Amino acid sequence: MSPTEPAPTRKSLPEVDFELDEFDADEQVCLDFYRQVAVSEDMLVPLTEHHTTDGGHSYYVLFDRTATYGHPGMPQYVAVHLQRHQERRTFDFERARLPLPAIAQSWLIHRGCPPDAIGLNPKLGPPSADETTRALERRLAGDGDHYAMGYSYTRDDPDDMVTVVALRALDERARSPFRVVVEEVNTDAWTHTLREGGFATVDEALQWCEDRLTGKAGPLPPVRPAAEATRPAALPKAPGPRPPGRSR
Template sequence: MPRPWLAARGWPAPSPARRRPPPPQDRPDTRPDDADPTDGDPTIADRPIFAGADFGIDSLEPEGSPSEHAADYLAIIAGELLPLSDQHTTNPHTTDLTSSYYVMADTAHTWNDTPGLSSFLAVHVERDLAAGVFEIGFAPQPLAAMAQQWLVERGADPAAFTRLGPITPADQETERVESLLRGAGPDRFTVHDHYTHDDAPFDIWVIATDTQAAASDRPVRVFHDRRQADHDTYTLREGAFADFEAAYAWTEDTDQPLPPVPAEGTLRAGAARTQSPHRPSVPGRPATQPYSGPTPPGPSPRR
């Protein structure tokens, strides 16, 4: 069904220089100069607006400018989004979807000239069918489990995500760490830095502070994700460090073992001994503020 709020934009056919909106710093797209301008895709006007997933908003209008801008942005990168997991809630009196939560792989992140950007996108949709409107928001995340955690903050059930992608956890330890991140809550881990590698062995590392371990001698965490491309599996591991310097040093050689994390009971005991309203600072390298991914473009003039 036509979407007047998008058609009015008059989006052109994709091109190497304009396959996605630039991030806030107006960085150019860095796809190869000889890349096919269309990659076999029809124009945006002719193809499904959300080729990577059905967001269930075909007959609805955006509720407010934030949702309009977010939908515009997702429409442009739609062909580069691959659904990995989702969950939905329906109206108790009908089969109509009301809330939806999606984790997407954003393959277009590799075209940016800033390396290491997040490759996962969390997308949250709320629909009011009676009013004919929808709200939509998204957030780039470095790990799929962190994308799910962002969605859990917005009402998703951490135990109800359906796995859609062909890539699966390699072992129980991966599932345990994912469960930890998915159910951690917004205040447990403070992310300081992360990096996603686009070539073998396709590593992702995240440096964070565990607020429940603030009183321990190793409050810094590194989460390390590695893809086993030949087997369509991945591993996710967690390690504990005394400070940021030690954590960053480990990322220089991710083949070495991660230092084990203290048992949960030890962390709780340490936290109970610290009743100060001010958390102790974590020594070491100051936290950087990594670029967290593109944000929806601002309003554009209607044509």
Template sequence: MYTSLAVQHAANPHTELLAESFYVVHDGTVTWADVPGLAQYAAVHVERDLGLGTYRFDYSRHPIAALARNWLISRGADPGQLAVDVEDPMSTDQATRDLEDFLAVSGDRFGIRDDYTHDSPDFYKTWIIATDSRPDPGQQPVRVFYEDVDTANHSYSLRQGGFATIEAARSWVDRLGHPDNPLPPLTAAPSARAAGAGAHSSVAITFSAPGPAQAPATPENSPTRPHRR
């Protein structure tokens, strides 16, 4: 039930033998775990000591693939070389790809406070509450990252919203799925708002509220969840 979504191999430059491997995998067994809502992605790092003929294996679980990539990049993976390793990746849109790439290279900027994956054929959604240790001036210090999977159309979207407090973020996730509960936008920094007002007479925001994904398949550096049902 483990599905490889992205992989990178690194060879020893002197011997050209495989020295390191980085994997993003989806763990389908979590669907039947005793505890509902667990993170379904794993980042796997394998280091090989070619002289001793041994290897070291380490892994970390994450609620979305972009955060699994983040963990691997922090351990030496090349962001541009984590290639998709699935035959039929889900389609998504540019806003999702941009946010995934941002999270993958954000380092330790975001502290994950809570997450939950709703795993059912008609309601496959993941939310993450995170605190931002380096918010831009004027931005809220708490974010919700929200992944919405459309299993029928084999597509998904990832969006983010801004909140003043963790309590406000929890209030939003408690009403997830209600039509009168849109994801609040992440406010832009004052300089961006001023520039946007001068050009368009409106306040600029980072990403729109969640909506259906109707774009082509993700590029090679954006691993996605496999179609499982």
């Protein structure tokens, strides 16, 4: 989803500042940071950020306005954890490209960011349409490390703005070993909904994602009770977004 109002101006968007002017790193870290983050710095919109009082750590959830330009399906959010070594004036970083803000928040929380310090800026992006969405977003942010992400596809089309994400539960006792989370943006009401469904196999989960992207999906199946959970097979990690339609 776009983190802007329906007719924003560029000046209305906040800019990100990584505060690294007085810090350095070895050549490989500097090159990686430039290629993975800084090269598109002027197109990154900070949806939330948190800095420790000593300046040693910074956490960012960023919206990349260039993500889907020429790269259909690419996740639009970038989570960045910066660690500054004050005495040496050097820095390290971790970065992940993720399909939903709640998943980016979870990634940062499990790298030391306080959960109550990384709330999204309510002025950016369409708000949640209902309590079901808000509850699922809270659970994804808090329990995101309970799942492995194997596939996602983001469609940034005003006529059908949708993101589908396939997850595998890491706990064999979890309800429904495979989940699909789908976010849909209502561009007329300027709100978004988040829903999840449960699947017994990876093929069923990926098939539902394909069907949703091609307009053939039925309702998401409910998450199964814990008593019905079985040990999941591995969910292969996709190398990147795949276009709608997959080989059988």
